[in-house]
Amino acid sequence: MIEDLRKSETWRVFRIQSELVEGFETLFDIGPAVTIFGSSRLTEDAYYYHQAIKVGKMLSSAGFSVITGGGGGIMEAANKGAKMGNKGKSIGLNIEIPHEQHPNKYLDVNISFRYFFVRKLMFIKYAIAFVIFPGGFGTMDELFEALTLVQTGKIQSFPIILFGSDYWKGLVEWMKHTLVPEGTIGREDFALFNIVDTPEEVCELLKEHYRVFGGPIPIGECKNTK
Numbered sequence: 001m002i003e004d005l006r007k008s009e010t011w012r013v014f015r016i017q018s019e020l021v022e023g024f025e026t027l028f029d030i031g032p033a034v035t036i037f038g039s040s041r042l043t044e045d046a047y048y049y050h051q052a053i054k055v056g057k058m059l060s061s062a063g064f065s066v067i068t069g070g071g072g073g074i075m076e077a078a079n080k081g082a083k084m085g086n087k088g089k090s091i092g093l094n095i096e097i098p099h100e101q102h103p104n105k106y107l108d109v110n111i112s113f114r115y116f117f118v119r120k121l122m123f124i125k126y127a128i129a130f131v132i133f134p135g136g137f138g139t140m141d142e143l144f145e146a147l148t149l150v151q152t153g154k155i156q157s158f159p160i161i162l163f164g165s166d167y168w169k170g171l172v173e174w175m176k177h178t179l180v181p182e183g184t185i186g187r188e189d190f191a192l193f194n195i196v197d198t199p200e201e202v203c204e205l206l207k208e209h210y211r212v213f214g215g216p217i218p219i220g221e222c223k224n225t226k
Contacts, residue, residue, distance in 0.1 A: 019118045023093075026111055027126045030089055033065035034206075035123045037142050038074025038133030038163075040101065048133050048164060052077035053084070054199045055131060055163070060085025062203075067127060069119075070094035070110060071101040074133045079106035093119050120145060129159040129209070131202055134167040147192050159209045160193040161202055168195055 036056065042049050056066050056078035066082035068075035070092025082090035083106045092107040096114050103110050113119040123130075123142065132143050143162075149155045162168045172195070179185045194205055 016115060016118060019113055019115060020121075023111060023113075023118065023122045026109060027091070027122060030065045030091065030109070030126060032063070032128050033067050033088070033091070033126050034059050034129045034131060035067040035127035036074070036078040036131045036133065037069070037135060037139045038078070039135035039139060040069070040071045040073040040075060041136070042073040042077075042134070044077075048074060048167075049077045051163065051199065052133055053081040055202055056081025056090075057085040058199050058203060060088040060090070063087045064128075065089040065091055067091045067093065067123060069101075069138075070103050070107060072104055074135065076104035076106060079104055082106070083108075093122055095119055124149065124155060127158070129161065129206055131161045131163055133163045147189075150192055151189060157192075159205050161205055162193055162195045163197070163202070165195050165197050 036052065038048065038052060052074045058081070059066055060082040062085075065088040066078055068078050068091070070079075071094065075092070079090045079092060082088060089108045090106055091109040092103055092111070094101060094103050094110060094112045095116060096112060103112075111122075113122075120142065124146065130142075130146050132139060143160070146160050150157050150160070172190075175185065176190075180187055196202055196205065
């Protein structure tokens, strides 16, 4: 009987519920946090790996927790920087996938999820901004979900920052010259995100957003640290 239940859709609902409860209970008191996305395939000698360390350190030094997907590459770099900043928590939201993703070694908090949609909810719910480094399908998925939620008013507008103009310019040009003429997005939708090339620009965008919208966060201390 128990074995039959475990194979049922009802049992799956219980598993989803347990992941939601674990996520809510673990993350509810982390304070202001920024989620950083990017490829797990970029190695330690990659330019963007080192930039992600700088951004993670800058944010943590200002008192922000840093949330990533918990794996390697850009995620590892951002968590490493967060540990170096030493004021905010370094958080990893890992995912169980067939090609196992191992948690990186720079995490203060590590939660493992079976369901992508539960994990993505946690990324959104507990972040006051997204910083999106170069990445593949997973990174694109997270970027466009955030843009969709803000565009449709399902969540309050917040900074969505693309890091690396060389990497993102082709996508943006395609949107301008294909999506806009076809009428599938409007020119005003480009205001939903910003493109930057330095950690300092990330800091300035966060400062400007919270100057306009307010919020009890340590934004005045946000600065790049060597």
